[in-house]
Amino acid sequence: MNKSQLIEEVAMREGLNLKMAEIVVNTFFDSIAEGLARNERAEIRGLGSFKVKDYEGYVGRNPKTGVAIEVESKKLPFFKVGKELKERVDS
Amino acid sequence: MTKADIISAVQQKMGFSRRLTSEVVDDLFEIIKKTLLNGESVKISGFGNLEVREKNARRGRNPRTGEEITISARKVLRFKPSQVLRKAINNRS
Numbered sequence: 001m002n003k004s005q006l007i008e009e010v011a012m013r014e015g016l017n018l019k020m021a022e023i024v025v026n027t028f029f030d031s032i033a034e035g036l037a038r039n040e041r042a043e044i045r046g047l048g049s050f051k052v053k054d055y056e057g058y059v060g061r062n063p064k065t066g067v068a069i070e071v072e073s074k075k076l077p078f079f080k081v082g083k084e085l086k087e088r089v090d091s
Numbered sequence: 092m093t094k095a096d097i098i099s100a101v102q103q104k105m106g107f108s109r110r111l112t113s114e115v116v117d118d119l120f121e122i123i124k125k126t127l128l129n130g131e132s133v134k135i136s137g138f139g140n141l142e143v144r145e146k147n148a149r150r151g152r153n154p155r156t157g158e159e160i161t162i163s164a165r166k167v168l169r170f171k172p173s174q175v176l177r178k179a180i181n182n183r184s
Contacts, residue, residue: 001126001131001132001133001134002134002135002136003134003135003136006119006122006123006133006135009122010115010118010119010122013118013122014114014115014118016115020105023104023105024101024104024105024115024116024119025119027100027101027104027105028097028100028101028116028119029135029137029138030100031092031096031097031100031101032092032097032138033137033138033176033179035092035096036176036179036180037179037180037182040092041092042092042093042097043092043093043094044093044094044097044120045093045094046120046124047120047123047124048168050170052180074181075180075181076172076177076180077139077170077172077176077177077180078170079141079168079169079170081167081168085124085127085128085168086167086168088128089127089128089143089166089167089168090165090166090167
């Protein structure tokens with residue numbers, strides 16, 4: 001399912017027009033993304049939580065050429081699935 | 092950032108009542124959940140993909156006791172962030 005299909009389904013189930021459903025879906029993901037950009041965690045009960053993990057820089061190697069390169073420290077978004085959903089996905 | 096904050100953000104944008112907004116947002120979660128439980132991925136461009144992955148059984152070890160165990164085959168949920176989100180988080184957009 002992609003974003004437009006999600007928008008269509010929200011519109012259909014909630015009786016909204018597509019434009020409105022699109023704003024809802026975009027606002028939803030944008031607010032999580034903006035929170036993460038501020039280093040805030042987002043917890044969605046029943047689904048899981050998103051948080052930002054810090055990774056330190058390290059000296060890596062280009063696997064093809066073997067040339068050593070400096071990999072800068074970075075932040076990555078990380079999703080931890082909620083317990084209930086985790087169990088249901090596996091059953 | 093909790094569900095209540097997300098509902099507030101949506102409410103502000105839409106001008107819906109609190110009750111309607113909360114219903115719509117809950118339904119959005121339900122649709123995402125239902126799709127994942129069907130084993131289907133949810134792909135949100137600009138944000139990332141949530142996908143169900145099949146893991147094969149493997150040998151593992153209890154880290155506390157050192158005892159060897161077999162980790163059974165299972166399905167797990169994985170989030171793959173989009174490049175857009177990765178850049179936004181590192182403030183390199």
